[in-house]
Amino acid sequence: MIKAIIVDDEQNAIKNLKWEIENFCQDVEVCDAFTNPVEAISAINYLKPDCVFLDIEMPEMDGFQLLSSLKYRGFDLIITTAFDNYAIKAFKEHAIDYLLKPIDSDDLSKSVERVRANKSKNDLGFEIKKVIESITPKTERRRIAIPLSGKTIFVESHEIRYCKSSGNYSEIYFTNHKTEVLSKKLKEVEELINDTTFFRVHNSYLVNINYIKEFVKSDGQYIVLEDGKTIPVSRSKKHTLMQALNG
Numbered sequence: 001m002i003k004a005i006i007v008d009d010e011q012n013a014i015k016n017l018k019w020e021i022e023n024f025c026q027d028v029e030v031c032d033a034f035t036n037p038v039e040a041i042s043a044i045n046y047l048k049p050d051c052v053f054l055d056i057e058m059p060e061m062d063g064f065q066l067l068s069s070l071k072y073r074g075f076d077l078i079i080t081t082a083f084d085n086y087a088i089k090a091f092k093e094h095a096i097d098y099l100l101k102p103i104d105s106d107d108l109s110k111s112v113e114r115v116r117a118n119k120s121k122n123d124l125g126f127e128i129k130k131v132i133e134s135i136t137p138k139t140e141r142r143r144i145a146i147p148l149s150g151k152t153i154f155v156e157s158h159e160i161r162y163c164k165s166s167g168n169y170s171e172i173y174f175t176n177h178k179t180e181v182l183s184k185k186l187k188e189v190e191e192l193i194n195d196t197t198f199f200r201v202h203n204s205y206l207v208n209i210n211y212i213k214e215f216v217k218s219d220g221q222y223i224v225l226e227d228g229k230t231i232p233v234s235r236s237k238k239h240t241l242m243q244a245l246n247g
Helices: 011-024 037-047 063-069 086-093 105-117 125-141 186-193 235-246
Strands: 002-007 028-034 051-055 076-081 098-100 143-148 151-156 160-166 169-174 179-182 198-202 205-208 212-216 222-225 230-232
Touching: 002 011, 002 037, 002 105, 011 028, 011 105, 028 037, 037 063, 037 235, 051 063, 063 235, 076 105, 098 105, 143 179, 143 186, 160 186, 169 186, 186 198, 186 205, 198 230, 198 235, 205 230, 212 235
Parallel strands: 002 028, 002 051, 051 076, 076 098
Antiparallel strands: 143 151, 160 169, 160 205, 169 179, 198 205, 212 222, 222 230
């Protein structure tokens, strides 16, 4: 039997994938499934599965951060995602399979067949490291188009320190100390930036973790940026933020 773990922030996605596996991949045993990536890290390190079905686009900790936090990497990795973007193509180049949602049973069967072929349990740590390294420079250099009133500005992710929600608008704070107001909600801005160096520390704040200098756990817990700016951290974000900072 092939031992598998599913990691996806959507419970329905887990339920659907389990059904597909039970009906079309009878030699695959789903030994556990998680919507919480931090819990998934501990389980993968402990259970040492043959295969991990991993959703890349998760709100609190994305799939790249999860992979970077793992100690055990001797598994076959299958990405499950609704987005066929540059990151997924990088995975494909390194012979790590992926499934686009909604998952097709034939595609699932082909992916599992690759796992069977790799049953010798080759250590994928090196392959995963290559994927992360291949994506990181692309992410750093990617220019982001930010539509403002009457114009569009183009910036790179490292030029943004943090973003703040202001109702249906968002304030973007740059490293040159300029501020721009964007007529998008913070969730839309997060999707627009689409960079793993940004973390939603609070419902009202999206922060570039490269500019975090301190994490103060007392007085309601908050972070301090390099310029002295303090930003609150939600209790629900504490553990995943620490994982991202330590990753």
